[in-house]
Amino acid sequence: MALPVLVKAALPSLPGLNQLPGVKKTATTLPDVTLHRDDVAVERSEVERYAAICGFPNRDVAPVPYLHMLAFPLHMELMTDPRFPFPAIGSVHLENTIVQHRPIAVGERVSLALRAANLRASTKGRAWDMDVTATIGDEVVWESTSTYLRVGRGDPDSRAHGDPGMRLDSVDVKGPVWSLPSNLGRAYGAVSGDRNPIHLYPVTAKALGFPRHIAHGMWSKARCIAALENRLPDAVKVEVAFKKPIFLPGKAQFGAEETAVGWRFALVNPSSGAPHLLGRTTAI
Numbered sequence: 001m002a003l004p005v006l007v008k009a010a011l012p013s014l015p016g017l018n019q020l021p022g023v024k025k026t027a028t029t030l031p032d033v034t035l036h037r038d039d040v041a042v043e044r045s046e047v048e049r050y051a052a053i054c055g056f057p058n059r060d061v062a063p064v065p066y067l068h069m070l071a072f073p074l075h076m077e078l079m080t081d082p083r084f085p086f087p088a089i090g091s092v093h094l095e096n097t098i099v100q101h102r103p104i105a106v107g108e109r110v111s112l113a114l115r116a117a118n119l120r121a122s123t124k125g126r127a128w129d130m131d132v133t134a135t136i137g138d139e140v141v142w143e144s145t146s147t148y149l150r151v152g153r154g155d156p157d158s159r160a161h162g163d164p165g166m167r168l169d170s171v172d173v174k175g176p177v178w179s180l181p182s183n184l185g186r187a188y189g190a191v192s193g194d195r196n197p198i199h200l201y202p203v204t205a206k207a208l209g210f211p212r213h214i215a216h217g218m219w220s221k222a223r224c225i226a227a228l229e230n231r232l233p234d235a236v237k238v239e240v241a242f243k244k245p246i247f248l249p250g251k252a253q254f255g256a257e258e259t260a261v262g263w264r265f266a267l268v269n270p271s272s273g274a275p276h277l278l279g280r281t282t283a284i
Contacts (some may be wrong), residue, residue, distance in 0.1 A: 006188055027085040031084060032276055033083075036112065037070065038111040040112065042070075042108050042126070043106070045108045050063065050191050053188050062104045064236065065098055066104070068144055068218055069191070069192045071144065073193065091149065093147075093148055100238075101141050103241065104134075105235050110119070110135065111136075112132055113133050114130070114132045122154060125149055126150045130147075143178075166247055168280055173253050176253070177253045178223065180246060180249060180251065194216060199215070199216055210265075212248065217242040220252070221279065223237060224265050227265075233283045240277050251270050262280060266282075
């Protein structure tokens with residue numbers, strides 16, 4: 001996230017400044033637009049940087065979640081659009097689903113399209129989806145849905161009509177404990193472009209209401225996929241729900257169990273057992 005984009009993302013969240021013309025968010029619906037990044041190269045050097053920070057081996061295909069990074073500029077472009085109803089900073093990433101129809105080889109060129117959809121009430125505010133489709137020529141190779149929440153006045157009846165909250169089974173976590181360094185958010189941000197202040201330093205996180213900075217949810221998803229990588233089919237769906245944040249520096253314990261259709265997995269606090277992430281994979 002370049003500095004001008006970060007400033008544009010932050011201004012609607014700042015008291016006083018968020019009331020200025022051109023900054024104030026006044027829309028009540030999602031903009032009916034599709035944003036595009038066309039003919040984007042899957043470059044070996046960038047794939048290897050991403051693989052290194054997320055725990056993947058170097059291969060001739062991109063890791064399953066890699067294209068989320070290529071789509072991230074579209075997420076920010078839409079959420080900083082004056083027509084978008086909510087500020088980008090302060091919106092909470094609740095869930096993420098990725099469908100890889102086939103591996104994307106290093107050297108291929110992909111085109112990405114993003115739309116916002118399904119604005120709905122939640123018990124904790126308003127939720128919506130950011131849907132991405134990646135194509136090579138006329139072939140759909142990869143899709144994702146990121147569900148976001150803007151905390152506010154909630155609707156206690158919303159669970160009856162689509163409140164977000166992926167229903168994932170818990171996992172008996174007995175796997176490795178990972179140590180997450182203090183600079184993880186800065187390192188992942190340098191690779192992914194996601195330099196949200198809540199991930200960078202204690203002081204920038206405190207300014208946004210966190211005791212100290214936290215790991216990126218999409219890093220934690222990627223790290224879990226990396227732990228399962230050699231057991232996943234080429235065509236796969238990976239769903240996660242993000243739970244409690246992982247404060248940096250910190251530790252997180254991974255666990256996974258095989259199911260009839262894939263794997264279910266979790267990332268938890270090794271001391272309390274509180275979940276940071278719950279997920280599942282399904283062969284498609």
